[in-house]
Amino acid sequence: MGTPRDSREAQVEAVLDRLYDEYPDSTISLNFSNRLELLVAVVLSAQCTDERVNSVTEELFAKYRTAEDYADADEEQLAEDIYGITFHNNKAGYLQSMGETLVEEHDGEVPDTMSELTALSGVGRKTANVVLQHGHDVVEGIVVDTHVRRLSRRLGLTEEDTPEKVERDLMDVVPESDWQQFTHLLISHGRAVCDARNPSCDECVLEDLCPSSKLDHDVDLASGEAWG
Template sequence: MGVPLDSREAQAEEVVDRLREAYPDSTISLNYSNRLELLVAVVLSAQCTDERVNSVTEDLFETYRTPEDYANATQDELADAIYGITFHNNKGGYLQGIGERIVEEFDGEVPDTMTDLQSLPGVGRKTANVVLQHGHDIVEGIVVDTHVQRISRRLGLTEEERPEAIETDLMTTVPEDHWQQFTHLLIDHGRATCTARNPDCADCVLEDICPSSKLDSEVDLASGEPW
């Protein structure tokens, strides 16, 4: 079993330093060319892989270019356009509603505040955080996806279970200038090494400081269930 550092702050600093070295090009993996495309892609990514989203949005963004395009489409039309995305029927409704609200309430522009973004259909704090960070260069928090949720608990950076509570915990331990990168680093590490069901602790750059390491002892790993 790895041994964590003396404090969560020190643990977080070391995690960021090591993962930045391991994944020097870590960044968002969704494809987009403007704020609207970013918003749409992030909404579609809930419970769905970025690879699948990128495949679907390649054609979607050719057809639907403005908020008006989404507002004027029907839910069924949009659901067909994003077929293959998890919960495509529900998300088709979200996209239509997002288009309407952006046109009617925000003068055709993607909002730039947490409150306004979360007023859009299908947009929670995680999605709003991503759009603020990558669309508006505003960093208000830490994006907690399933990888961040799983790995931050395994590393002992939090004992919370809900994403909102995990984010609050992490914001007190991860240096603010690393908030945005922290998410991408943990996502890359979660995909490459610290997977939900079979983490490769023997090949992990964090093994010696991870209290959940499987090496030399049996431990219970934090749940990797999606949210």
């Protein structure tokens, strides 16, 4: 049986208070200067570190400045231009197809609705949420990446596994005004302390709130769940 909603809401309030204090400047770590660059960067960031993406997009954005540039690109050359990115061949196809759709259906502009964004190649709900939040100042949900999923499960805020179901659980207990920052705070904490394989529970400001703490429990780190 899961934790009652009122208990999870109280836990979320405490988690937010502590993480806001711990990471006051937490924000998106991808580099971009416009909506198209943001969209491309987030597509490239799937299963790839933001640091790697930023190292590649510096030259990429200088070469490909418009949706038309991606639409007209040679796919093999585009794949070469993003070499070093995870699944660069597949993502080159996504970028070219995405460029074509933006040109043909959106006058080369990045759309501002969830349905239009998720209709683009390589764009799922997570990517669309990031683009809406940081490109259009529209918050429709909570971005669930690998850090948010892992920490939410370890904290007992959800028992779900898929990003969509995790997001629904989080939207039910996280205040809407904190939806955007909740993601950044958990990502910052996941990178700094709550590592996937070896979390530093003895250094964690959430340790006493976390049912998966190694200090009090034996923890299944593969699933992020506590035993007993």
